[in-house]
Amino acid sequence: MEKTNDIKVSIRHLYKIFGADPQAALAHVKAGVGKPELLETYNHVLGLQDINVDIREGRITVIMGLSGSGKSTLIRHLNRLIEPTAGEVLFDGENILEWNDARIRDLRRKNMSMVFQKFALLPHRTVLENAGMALATRGVARQEYQAEATRWLDRVGLQGLGDQYPHQLSGGMQQRVGIARALASNSDIMLMDEAFSALDPLIRTDMQDLLLELQAELHKTIVFITHDLDEALKLADHLVILNDGAVVQQGEPQHILLHPNDPYIEDFVADINRARVLRVRSIMREGEIDGAFSGDVDHEANLESVIARAEGALDRRYRVMRGETPVGVLEMPDLMRALVPRRASAA
Amino acid sequence: MATYDWFFDSVGLRGWCDEGGADGPMTMADLLAKTRGQETETSLWDVPFPSLDALHDSCKAVPQSRDLTQGLEAGFLGIRDALRVVIDPLTQPLSWMLREMLSLMTQSPWWIVIPVLLVIVWAVARSWKIVGFIALMIGLLAFVDHYHEAMQTLAIIFVCAAVCVIVGVPIGIAMSRSDRMQRMVIPVLDMLQTLPPFVYLIPLIFLFSVTEPKLYGIAIILYAIVPVVRLTDLGIRLVDKDVIEAADAFGMTNRQKLFGVQIPLALPNIMAGVNQTIMMSLAMVVIASLVSAPGLGVLVLRGIRNLELGVGLVAGFGIVVLAIGLDRVTKASLARIDASQANR
Numbered sequence: 001m002e003k004t005n006d007i008k009v010s011i012r013h014l015y016k017i018f019g020a021d022p023q024a025a026l027a028h029v030k031a032g033v034g035k036p037e038l039l040e041t042y043n044h045v046l047g048l049q050d051i052n053v054d055i056r057e058g059r060i061t062v063i064m065g066l067s068g069s070g071k072s073t074l075i076r077h078l079n080r081l082i083e084p085t086a087g088e089v090l091f092d093g094e095n096i097l098e099w100n101d102a103r104i105r106d107l108r109r110k111n112m113s114m115v116f117q118k119f120a121l122l123p124h125r126t127v128l129e130n131a132g133m134a135l136a137t138r139g140v141a142r143q144e145y146q147a148e149a150t151r152w153l154d155r156v157g158l159q160g161l162g163d164q165y166p167h168q169l170s171g172g173m174q175q176r177v178g179i180a181r182a183l184a185s186n187s188d189i190m191l192m193d194e195a196f197s198a199l200d201p202l203i204r205t206d207m208q209d210l211l212l213e214l215q216a217e218l219h220k221t222i223v224f225i226t227h228d229l230d231e232a233l234k235l236a237d238h239l240v241i242l243n244d245g246a247v248v249q250q251g252e253p254q255h256i257l258l259h260p261n262d263p264y265i266e267d268f269v270a271d272i273n274r275a276r277v278l279r280v281r282s283i284m285r286e287g288e289i290d291g292a293f294s295g296d297v298d299h300e301a302n303l304e305s306v307i308a309r310a311e312g313a314l315d316r317r318y319r320v321m322r323g324e325t326p327v328g329v330l331e332m333p334d335l336m337r338a339l340v341p342r343r344a345s346a347a
Numbered sequence: 348m349a350t351y352d353w354f355f356d357s358v359g360l361r362g363w364c365d366e367g368g369a370d371g372p373m374t375m376a377d378l379l380a381k382t383r384g385q386e387t388e389t390s391l392w393d394v395p396f397p398s399l400d401a402l403h404d405s406c407k408a409v410p411q412s413r414d415l416t417q418g419l420e421a422g423f424l425g426i427r428d429a430l431r432v433v434i435d436p437l438t439q440p441l442s443w444m445l446r447e448m449l450s451l452m453t454q455s456p457w458w459i460v461i462p463v464l465l466v467i468v469w470a471v472a473r474s475w476k477i478v479g480f481i482a483l484m485i486g487l488l489a490f491v492d493h494y495h496e497a498m499q500t501l502a503i504i505f506v507c508a509a510v511c512v513i514v515g516v517p518i519g520i521a522m523s524r525s526d527r528m529q530r531m532v533i534p535v536l537d538m539l540q541t542l543p544p545f546v547y548l549i550p551l552i553f554l555f556s557v558t559e560p561k562l563y564g565i566a567i568i569l570y571a572i573v574p575v576v577r578l579t580d581l582g583i584r585l586v587d588k589d590v591i592e593a594a595d596a597f598g599m600t601n602r603q604k605l606f607g608v609q610i611p612l613a614l615p616n617i618m619a620g621v622n623q624t625i626m627m628s629l630a631m632v633v634i635a636s637l638v639s640a641p642g643l644g645v646l647v648l649r650g651i652r653n654l655e656l657g658v659g660l661v662a663g664f665g666i667v668v669l670a671i672g673l674d675r676v677t678k679a680s681l682a683r684i685d686a687s688q689a690n691r
Binding site: 079081106109112113119120137181185191 | 587589590592593594595596598599603607608611612
């Protein structure tokens with residue numbers, strides 16, 4: 001899990017305005033005109049507003065927001081399916097907005113693959129041909145990509161279905177093909193646009209587990225879009241919350257949960273089962289443990305398991321372990337306090 | 348004294364009118380008025396619309412309506428030779444193709460032509476039922492001695508429909524890729540579709556000699572090309588935007604996208620267009636018999652001209668049988684394509 005904290009892609013001061021004359025509207029936005037006013041007075045839609053996000057290599061960055069918050073627009077800037085109005089997208093330090101078409105095509109073929117909400121498989125090609133689509137696009141012959149495509153189909157649990165057509169599969173299986181297609185391209189970055197939103201809840205959980213399992217093995221750089229906070233908290237190493245085209249808060253998901261900096265996010269996290277989402281490491285007191293303790297807990301354990309272990313008693317303290325080393329102490333009263341959402345206004 | 352004299356007098360154009368007073372030949376109306384003797388004062392009730400002819404009565408410098416039609420004719424005859432220099436060589440292959448196809452299908456013995464046709468039907472439709480139906484249909488036509496004419500009609504349709512597809516599909520693709528192209532082509536298609544077929548036979552007769560097959564070939568193609576162009580354009584535009592986006596996201600070039608995604612997914616619509624094109628060329632091949640297209644249409648025409656009811660009806664029935672056959676075969680191939688992508 002310990003990988004370098006290299007920044008793979010970084011988005012700098014990105015603006016996207018939809019309308020007849022975006023550049024003129026951009027000047028208004030920079031002068032402080034808000035989204036509703038821009039729409040009403042100048043008839044332009046403010047899609048994204050001064051976005052700054054760093055996407056770290058080998059981590060899952062989740063971009064979360066409700067529909068209309070601009071999250072799908074944002075992810076399409078990373079491989080330039082949408083051109084920004086202003087700003088930079090740096091890939092390994094190079095601004096891809098200055099690249100020509102051929103270079104962008106190369107980026108899309110080799111460095112960034114994408115998984116779509118509505119699967120977007122080619123209906124007239126078999127599952128195997130769909131999985132090998134990225135390689136076929138590069139000009140690899142079928143005999144050569146067949147082995148690679150079959151390997152990834154097996155890996156996502158679709159053994160022996162290579163000769164079927166996509167419409168013969170269920171939604172969940174179709175999205176597995178979509179994931180196999182992205183993996184078979186061997187790109188280091190995977191863009192996932194609401195990849196699991198169209199699936200029913202049980203299948204969605206399966207797919208999330210599959211993704212985490214694959215990620216533990218492959219360490220891809222993943223950008224994941226979702227409107228579902230539970231999903232975001234489950235997958236995210238780094239969470240970016242968008243509202244009305246602007247970043248409201250970003251950071252480590254546990255941190256956002258414990259320290260929301262905006263009423264919008266407070267509302268968002270209010271309905272979360274905190275005991276299941278919060279981890280011991282986020283609320284423990286770090287440092288040497290002094291005095292007696294009732295037992296050891298793992299630093300990644302969630303609070304629910306600790307409460308069960310304490311049988312509801314408030315007078316327990318636990319030593320927190322990371323592997324074999326003690327890293328801190330957990331007091332039950334701290335745990336109880338963390339279960340109640342903290343209001344930024346009250347703090 | 349004509350009705351609109353006061354107008355030209357009051358705006359001071361009288362001089363100009365009298366200058367241009369080279370009088371053409373009299374119209375029939377003038378002649379009648381002259382024979383009747385005197386000019387009568389027109390009452391308010393009879394005031395004519397200020398048309399070219401009415402204005403001409405008052406002012407000889409204004410042209411008559413017949414000058415318009417004559418001018419058009421003279422203009423067309425004027426550019427005809429220049430047009431022929433360009434269009435004649437361009438369309439010559441059409442004449443060759445039609446002649447070759449006609450002689451191939453009518454000169455070859457029936458026991459070769461019919462099996463070959465049935466093999467083609469099998470290759471396209473993959474259904475023994477359809478093959479049997481077509482065999483029955485050709486057998487029926489041949490039994491009442493309409494085999495030769497039916498083959499002529501089929502030969503013309505094959506050539507013209509093939510040309511329609513070869514020319515129409517690329518035009519449709521170009522339309523689907525550029526809104527400007529679409530805006531330019533659609534009025535032309537609308538015109539081709541609404542212009543009565545007889546009307547564009549007229550300039551074609553002036554342009555080419557009636558003995559040349561391309562005369563009716565062009566007429567049929569102009570009439571029948573519209574659906575395949577429209578449905579190709581529509582089919583490609585209807586391809587799922589998400590799939591196109593996926594193709595973009597995986598770095599497909601425009602060419603890969605067109606041949607690997609757009610055309611295969613638009614194929615059901617394109618095939619529907621081909622079906623319509625074949626049906627419309629069959630309709631036109633009957634009208635084109637007016638300008639020497641051979642086949643069943645000639646017999647229908649004979650039925651009308653000579654009031655030979657039986658000849659006309661049998662030939663008309665033969666055309667219906669051909670139409671049903673062609674429709675069944677193309678629909679069967681359409682269904683086959685649809686089945687392979689049933690989820691769309």
